[in-house]
Amino acid sequence: MKEEYSAAEIEARWQKKWEDEGVFHSEPDEREKFFLTIPYPYLNGNLHAGHTRTFTIGDAVARFRRMRGQNVLFPMAFHATGTPIVGLSELIANRDPLIWEVYTKLHGIPEEELVALNTPEAIVAYFRKAAKVAMGSIGFSIDWRREFTTTDPAYKKFIEWQFGILHDLDYVTKGSHPVRWCPHDQNPVEDHDILKGEEATIMDFALIKFRIGDRVLPCATLRPETVFGVTNLWVNPDVMHVVARVNQELWVVSPDAYHKLTFTDREMEWVGEVSGRELIGQMAENPITRDRILILPAGFVDPDNGSGIVMSVPAHAPFDYLALKDLYGADLSGYGITEDLRDIRLISLIKVPGYGEFPAVDAVSELGVRDQHDPRAEEATKLVYRREFHNGILKENTGKYSGIPVQKIKEPLLQDLIDQGAAEIFYEFSESPVICRCGTTCVVKMVRDQWFLEYSNPAWKSRVLACLAGMRLIPEEIRQEFINKVDWLKDKACARRKGLGTLLPWDREWLIESLADSTIYMSFYILAKYVNAGLNIDRLEPAFFDYIFLGKGDPKSASKITGIDEETVQKIRTDFQYWYPVDLRTSGKDLVANHLLFFLFHHVAIYPESLWPKAIAVNGFVSLEGRKMSKSKGPILTLRQAVSENGADVTRLYILGNAEYTQDADWRSEGAQSIRSQVERFYSLARDILKDKDPQATDLGEQELIDRWMISRLQQRISETTEAMEGIQTRRALQSAFYHMQNDLRWYQRRGGRSQLCQVLSVWVRLMAPFTPHICEEIWSELGQGYVAHAPWPLADKSLIDEQAELAESLLQSTQNDVEEILRVTGAIPEKISLYTAPEWKREMLRLALDISSGGRFDMSGLMKAAMADPEIAAHKKEAPKYAQKLAKTVHGQTAEILELDELQTLSMETDYLSRTFGCPVRVLSADQPGPDPMGKSRNAEPGRPAIWIE
RNA sequence: GCGGGGGUUGCCAAGAGGUCAAAGGCGCAGGGCUUAGGACCCUGUCGUGAAGACGUUCGCGGGUUCGACUCCCGUCCCCCGCACCA
Structure with missing residues (x-):
């Protein structure tokens, strides 16, 4: 090993070796196999920190499994199908300034190369190559012989x-479905094509057909059940409405509604106009109750929302109630309305706890809403809606729906209404306007004759649920999410x-x-x-x-x-x-509700149960310096950039140690920096151990306490790391394999340990190999044989776990800490330190206390009785009750472990170490025979906690 | 709104009835080693403290328990998904 750690040199060298020798090529053999896959990346840009995380998790698992002796297949391919690459090529060809900026600055593509990416094929070829180079540069152990692109x-x-x-x-069917549509572009609009209204979702309103003679006045509502409580309709007097032939009927709607309807799958024909003013004062018929109701004027009716005709349910809708109230006593004779609106009786149809007959009235007075223009009216509406939706039950005047919870009514009722010809479905954005990048207001369009994958099929769903039930999901908390999403999934347009x-x-x-x-x-x-x-x-x-x-x-x-x-x-x-089957698929959590679900659906459709996937692991996102990453707006950190700035091992260690499972990881360059120094420390520690290697040291038969301690701890690190990696807890694994291990080693060396260093290093390097493979190969090449990538994963040897040694060390350490604390608090410089281990009678008393409290409750009098029966304790009549008091408080948290240790002997053997540490003579005595003890300190001695006297 | 996941000491983050003032890392402070050190080692980092202690903490408010960061109820806040898009 070289004196200085040079990441770039080491990493390039091993990457080349791995590739030249096909170290990660996998072929069937007699070993148990492990087939691991990660969703292939889409080729519309460079790999970024998000990919880096997901892929590195996969690579670490692949390496771990390989070392555990499994035959691992870890392949990779590229995704190119779909529309964004085509769109991107057009934008590049047109020199779109925004795209230019994003791809030169954010993705770091030199302009002269970007110019050439003006066809989809060029883009695919470019990013495919770039991605492969990037994945190589971070040391992924991929079998590249299996690479492909989805356009092959x-x-x-x-x-x-x-x-x-x-x-x-018959899982592919034909049908229609609503999409967000730009009338100008004549195309469905995707998220990144939206200027405004990105949050809007498509909601299905019921369009309930009230009638005046042969004319239909369709009212849009999300609460079709309230049709039983309609007392009047609202129309905006200042809006000129359109009369149109819709299929076989004559409808009256606002101009905006007419415009929107032309994009639905209805046959539309403009017939004429009618003003709101003309409609007001006429009587309309409720298609369900057959009630004849008055059409009233309302300025709040927004022609751009719904159909422009609103049904009024004042008993349950605060706005309706307020608007009606506001008209009480108003002169409507101009509309030909002479009756007293106070005669309009509110109709209650939902029973809900906490409200009386008319929830809207109650809510209005509860919140003190003044009139329909009061902002609190909105609040009251939400409040009523929420309570009625969750706790409301339909009343008897709803006929056959009586007794049904509001929550369950919408779908069946709407279906009934449709069947009776009393309603239709009308799709509308949840918020408006939705504006396309070209500036046009979007509409909801019905696409006809579309091909669907029939994910709603109950038989198909139940196979997926069966598959899920047999799968391992990591972390387990996402299981519920998966199950819910299967339930929620509807047919999906697939063409x-x-x-x-x-x-x-x-x-x-x-x-x-x-x-x-x-x-x-x-x-x-x-x-x-x-x-x-x-x-x-x-x-x-x-x-x-x-x-x-x-x-x-x-x-x-x-x-x-x-x-x-x-x-x-x-x-x-x-x-x-x-x-086959896939043993593990790891992925970002964004794919749960789509790709991972489809992955399951198609597997259960096509393959027999024996080939269904075995496990899915899901991980969180990566943010940059606390900010959300965005491919199109920045900030973004590409994999190549991360590696070239920090090195492969540092990048890997950082991203895997930063978070695990569905937690989001935050990439901070300062954090990555500090990891770099950790890796350097790892390197120089290994280098020093190897340099210092005493050929006879490892064979040294006589093991000291500290050696046994080190080896014991090592076993636990192995177990913990192994367990964590089996659960894909990379962070926990690293805590154990890297940080805790380092701390153990530090203590070991501080205590003068040396003979086990090489052996510890050998284990350590292997535990770290899945995370920082390059540096580990480098160290391993001086320690072991072959590639560390194929070295056997360490196995914990339970027989080497030495509780005595660990107890002894922890006694030593806690005693040392106590002395240090006294020194710190007193500010004294010690000339001599005396330690007194606990007297036998206290040990005996602790034993009794533990016995007595093992049932649960601590029985003070029982303890004293038993204690006094013991002559040795009885001899300390004065002190015993005091100690018993203390035990009463602390015994719940204590165990008998410490009683197994001969404290006097343990500490006596370490007087040299202690003296060295404190820079003064240290003697160890027993409180049973304290010897010189002028301050009477030995009385403080307790099991596990020697008394201390500092001179 | 619905569904899923969260709120822990300066930051990241473990912990899931007593061993917890709460792992580990970062940052910061002090000391050591050094010609020097952004290297390494030690110590401290909620408050108080001239003897190893005491006090106050784990979003907020209640409750259960001898005992709660951990269990129960309520409440506030944050993140993700709600699609036809990779």
Whole structure:
């Protein structure tokens, strides 16, 4: 080893060796296999700190498993299908200033290279190469022979095969669905295309059809059950409404609503206009109750929201109640309304604890809302909604829905209304406006004849739940999340008109959507090795995939169909049988509700239970200096940048030690700096141990207390690290394997330990190898044989755990601490220190106290009785009760351990060490025979806590 | 709003009924070693303290218990997801 630690040199050297010698190439053998995968990265930019975390976790696990003797397959590929790369290439070609900025500054791409990235293919090629270099530079132990990209021809064949099966299973269906749509671009709008309203979601309103004669007045509501409580309608008198033929009906809606409706799957025809003023004063019919109700004027009706016609439920909606109240006594004769609005009776239809007959009225008076313009009206609305939704029950006037909780009513009721022709569904943004990057206001559009993956299928879902039940989820807390999301998942549109991807085999108008084509691709890693080696892929027909992945058919015909020789076909099949299923998939938590779910859905659809995934691990995000990372807006830290600034081992150690599980990690360059010095310390410590290596030292038969202590601690570090790594707790593993180990070693050396150093180092290096593989190879090359990457993981030897030695050391340490504390507090400089170990009678008394309290309660009189029966304790009649008092307080927290130790002997043997530490003579005595003790200090001695007298 | 996860001593972060003033790291302070040190070692880092102690703490308010950071109830705040997008 060199004197100075040079990360760049060491890392490059070992990376080259690993690659040259194919150290991480995996082939089936007789060992137990472990197939580990990580979602391949999407190639629209450089790998960043988020990838770094997820991938490094995977790599550390792969290395750990390898050392434990498992045959690990850890492959990697690249994702290119979808639309963003296409969009990006266009923006680059157009020299979009924003993109230019992001890619030159944030992603660090030189301008002359960026210019060339004006086609999707160029982008894919560029980032694929960059990603591979980056992953190499951080030392991932990937079997690169299996690399592929999702736009590769063979991969497309594989996707076609897979969709053929899903189609045959009737899991792919046709339907319509609502999307966020830009009327100007004539395209669905994605998140990053949105200027304003990114938070908006699509909500399904009920459009309830009130009627005036043959005209329909559709009222949009999220609470269709309140149709039973409608007392009137609201219309804005100042808005000119549109009369339109909608399918076979004549509707009256606001102009905005008309505009929106034209994007739904309705046939629309503009017929004429009618002013709000004209509508007011007319009677409309409630399609459910058949009540005839008055149309009243309301300025609060926003023509841009819903249909522009609002149904009024004053008993349950504070706004309606306030608006109605505000009209009491107003002169509406201008609208032809002469009746007294006070005659309109509120209709209550929901019973809710805490409110009387009319919750809206109660809420208004509770919050002291003045009128409809009072900001507290909004608050009252939310309050009523929340309480009614959670605790409300429908009343008898709702007929067959009576007794049903409000929470459960929406779906079935809406369905009934639709069936009766009394309502339709109308999709609307949860907030408006939603504005596209081009400046146009977006609408909700119904896409027709779209292909769906029928994830709502109950049978399919139940297979997924069964799969989950048999899986290991890490951390276990995400299980509930997964189960909830399975429940929540609806059908998913799986075809696109734009982007890169594979064509739907039975409908070549459509491209398969990019999440749908990334679900069981782990299987493809097996085949990819052969494809990369030059397999003939001209005729990869479904029958071939059926055989290699499902064992259907036979190798002979598969060979005949494809032109691949039978032996190879057979070999691929055996490989697959060896490697599959996936043993662990690790991923960021952002993929739970989409990719990881689809990963499960497609596995259970296509493969038999024996090939279902075994485990999923989920990790949190990475922020930068406390700020959220953003690929498009910054800040961003690329993997390459992290490695070139800090080195691979430092980057790995930092990112793995910073957080674990779903916690988010915060990357701070200051933190990374300090890790660098930790790694340097590790290096120089190892270097010194190796330099100082005493060839006979390791054979030294006679082990001192401190040696036994060190070896004992070592076993525990091994166990703890191993356990942590089995649970993918990288942070905990590092606490043990790195920091605690360092502290142990420090104590060991301080106490004069030396003979075990080499052995400890040998274990230590191996425990650290999954985290900092390069430096560990470097050290290992002087210590062991072969690559540390393939060295056996240390096994804890329980027989080497020496409780006596640990007790003795902890007694020594706590005694030392006590002396130090006294010295600190008194400020004294000691000339002589006397220690008195506890007298026998106190030990006996502790033993009795422990016995007595073992049942739970501490029985003082019982203890005294037993104590006095013992002549040795009885001899200390005066002091015994005092000690008993103390025990009463402390015995709950004590154990009998300390009684197993001969304190006098233990400390006596360490007088040299203690004298050296305190710079003065130290003597050890027993309180049983204290010898000189002018201050009577020996009376303070207790088991585990020697009395101290400092002169 | 719904669902999931969190709020711990300057910061990051362990702990999940007594061994807890609470691991470890960072930062900071003091000392040692050194020609020097952003290297290394030791010590301290809630407050008080001339004998190893005492006092006050684990978002906030209650409760259970001999005993709660840990259990229960309520409450406030933070993060993530709510899709057709990788």
